[in-house]
Amino acid sequence: MAAKRTAPRALLVFVVVAIAVPLILLVTQADGGHRAAVAAPPELAVYAERAPHVLSQLNAYGVQGVVRGAPSTPPSALPPLSPDRFNVPEAEYRAFAGSQLGLMEGQITDLEGALAAGDRAAAQDAWRGAYSRYLELGAVYLEGQIATLNQAIDGNPGGLPGGIRSPQFTGLHRIELGLWTGGPLSSLLPYAHKLAADVRELRRVLPSVQISPLDYATRAHEILEDAVRDLLSGTDVPWSGEGVLGTEDGILATKEVLLTLKPLLFKRENVLPVANAQLATLEGVMERLKAAHGGRLPTNGELTQEQAELLDNAMGGALEALAQVPGALETAYTPVIPRIPRSAVRIDQP
């Protein structure tokens, strides 16, 4: 890589605006900017490993600064994959998801038993188990019929008229509400029975669920995007606060997705090793949290400020790495958007 210090002014302007000053010289030295660099400049190698998305940002700015008016996204150098290649990974994931649903049915049976016996602690344990298994289905794309079943199993009261009093509010979170706010346990039994039936139905239709390659590749980061948005924020688990537990299940599901995609990601932009390294860091954080809380994961509210920062930081690193996965697994060249014919152009006048 040529070490040039004569980077055009425009490059410097772009970079100065975007990035911390100490990085500027390293970047401009490392790459003259005439093409997208594929490896980190030696001085940045350690940081690139830790934060791969930053490296790609630096490179993009390097390209843009020199070639004014060039497309804002450098074209991907990778040839598209055949969509058929997703068949095996998706079949493997469906099998994994089916086995999780089987385990979930067992947990719901335990839940029903604990509710009938009036044992709140045991019921909460069984609920955690059932909820965890469900979150491990993270990559099943929730559309159509599945979306309706998902609403019944895992739906939140937020979007329902009447909120928690809506008759459509029946699933895991209705039971969560009762278990953590002191309602009579026997009143929750009908919800547990309905949950069991809905899960059985989902398990029946699961083998026929189709996921597009793009959707499946996207789930590689969306499972943990959901965890940040819905679980660690507390939005989806307002009563139990079990967002950290749910996040651990999201990590598990994400690892399963990456495992199935391993053959496809081989030699695709070094995405997989980087993502795996970030996930390993995140798992290490989970272990530290468990160690600090007597062997179990803390609830959101039990995280100290330092622990919350530690977890959020590791999540951010993992997500930036995982967000590179879909781009590395394109099944088509970027489609060209048709132009509005010149003769058809009409401008709205103010």
Next chain:
Amino acid sequence: MSPVDRRSFLTRSAALLGAGGAGALVGGAGVADRALAANPTDDPGTGAGAAVAASNLATVEPFEGVHQAGILTPAPAHATFVVFDSFAPDRGTLAAALQALSRRAHELTAGGPVPLLEVDAPPPDSGILGPDNAPDALTVTIAFGASLFDSRYGLGGHRPLELTQMPTFSVDELVPAQSHGDVLVQICAQHRDTVVHTLRELVRTVRGTLQQRWTIDGFMGASRGPTQRSNPRNLFAFRDGTANPDPTDAALMRKLVWAGANEPAWAAGGTYQVVRIIRQHVEFWDRVGLLEQEKMIGRYRNTGAPLGGTNEFEEPRYDLDPHGYRIPLTAHIRLANPRTAATAGERILRRGFNYHRGFDEAGQLDQGLVFVAYNQSPARQFATIQNRLNNEPMIDYITPVGGGYFFAPAGARSSVDWVGSELFASV
């Protein structure tokens, strides 16, 4: 010092600010005012008057008018929305509080010197803008929520026909503590300190009668071109407001914004105001490919042109793209405004602001849009559009967390009239 002496300091005219520029204001500053006299920079070149002229602080948006200011008024850089619940014991007290609110809003929007009373009494104005309250294009827009028309004040029979509590849409995760409420006050100005000062003064005006329930601050993207007409961006980086109906088209505003003839007589000249706090999950958005972002919106991020076009204000020509090869059928702009003859009457006047308010519990930026829409009929317009948008692909990246339906009555007709007077006169 006697009260009379004190009050003699008030001789500087409020009109000086509006009429003036530097010269007029500096003339005013020559009056014996302790603060200004003690100011070592009080000279014609660098004094407050020059600052006022240079930063358009002298711009006045009149509070009085057929319609309230802050609706058709071009949105300035800063806004605060505050919603109050009423604890007035009876209708007369409520009316008095609203009257005081309008009176104070009138004074603040007009600008002028801060009155001084006894030195041993708390000052009547917090004074955080100095001895002169520059108008700064300030607007204060007052609106009523459905709950104000409940059984407390006997207003039920006078409720605007469509004023209900905002329904819960399927995308919503409304937090009660930042939703609904009795009285909405929208404060807009060119500078943040003007807005903050106005909030502080108005909250003081109604203290003990109206209690603040929720609030949110908004800001507008700066005008960054390429043309004067180019719209600023929201926090998804897309230009926002491109297809807004033209607020200077009075006939169009009568069709789309101002209350219809079927409404109670007092509601004439008013409009339904929809406010929605829409959280945007910006970290997630920033990890999505540009092409996917553009397909979700239906426009290019850079230019704001509809996909396939080159000009922000170009028609998207859905008629030539019935299958969505160019602009997907689920794209935001296509669902929001299909641009058919049948949907022309659904259009709303948007006047939203971006917000940023720190981090959430998961360390994620709490940023988004204070969506504001004025419309003649929420059922025909806003709710119809929102129901089309409930399944758009963009919903993964947003969460509506608060807001409400309000009705902004006609403007005050004179400096002694007040917003809502006709409602209370009709009871």
